[in-house]
Amino acid sequence: GAVVSQHPSRVICKSGTSVKIECRSLDFQATTMFWYRQFPKKSLMLMATSNEGSKATYEQGVEKDKFLINHASLTLSTLTVTSAHPEDSSFYICSAHRDRPTYEQYFGPGTRLTVT
Amino acid sequence: AQSVTQPDIHITVSEGASLELRCNYSYGATPYLFWYVQSPGQGLQLLLKYFSGDTLVQGIKGFEAEFKRSQSSFNLRKPSVHWSDAAEYFCAVGAGGTSYGKLTFGQGTILTVHP
Numbered sequence: 001g002a003v004v005s006q007h008p009s010r011v012i013c014k015s016g017t018s019v020k021i022e023c024r025s026l027d028f029q030a031t032t033m034f035w036y037r038q039f040p041k042k043s044l045m046l047m048a049t050s051n052e053g054s055k056a057t058y059e060q061g062v063e064k065d066k067f068l069i070n071h072a073s074l075t076l077s078t079l080t081v082t083s084a085h086p087e088d089s090s091f092y093i094c095s096a097h098r099d100r101p102t103y104e105q106y107f108g109p110g111t112r113l114t115v116t
Numbered sequence: 117a118q119s120v121t122q123p124d125i126h127i128t129v130s131e132g133a134s135l136e137l138r139c140n141y142s143y144g145a146t147p148y149l150f151w152y153v154q155s156p157g158q159g160l161q162l163l164l165k166y167f168s169g170d171t172l173v174q175g176i177k178g179f180e181a182e183f184k185r186s187q188s189s190f191n192l193r194k195p196s197v198h199w200s201d202a203a204e205y206f207c208a209v210g211a212g213g214t215s216y217g218k219l220t221f222g223q224g225t226i227l228t229v230h231p
Contacts (some may be wrong), residue, residue, distance in 0.1 A: 043223045044206070044221045049217075107160040
């Protein structure tokens with residue numbers, strides 16, 4: 001099956017610093033990737049849709065200046081959490097949408113961000 | 117706006133017993149429906165999906181789900197649960213059109229399997 005990787009799997013940073021999370025589709029090209037946030041014992045919340053070569057589309061309530069998304073190639077999307085604060089601590093998951101032949105989304109293993 | 121409800125936060129079954137996880141959705145058009153499983157340290161894995169056609173869909177690992185439009189439900193079933201099925205299960209509804217690919221997830225159901 002299609003594989004999506006995320007790096008890093010875990011990161012701890014100090015409050016006020018920025019953290020970049022990478023999402024890669026390893027064996028297919030993805031014009032569209034999605035970023036989700038998952039709180040403990042909660043569902044996945046869609047943060048934004050990442051479109052290759054164009055600006056990301058953010059969901060209502062998600063600060064685009066805090067969560068910078070770049071989709072520079074058909075296999076890589078990055079999420080940068082800028083000026084991180086403890087409340088940004090969470091589990092961030094990306095997915096890559098594959099067109100032919102499956103028209104499915106494939107999910108990365110997630111990144112655990114802890115802001116101290 | 118679309119929404120998904122999984123009424124059961126936690127379900128415990130004995131190994132070998134049958135399983136049914138409930139999912140109700142709200143969507144204005146014909147929905148795209150999915151069931152995913154998430155194990156600790158693993159990404160979400162697709163169990164099965166419904167786009168159109170036969171309302172009973174078969175998935176991987178012996179799972180099946182039935183789309184019932186009249187009840188706005190897409191319940192997941194397995195006739196005999198294995199200990200390795202212990203995980204968290206998410207039902208999701210997908211949008212079409214210009215929002216194609218965007219998924220709305222339910223709250224998840226944690227499945228515990230007793231030996």
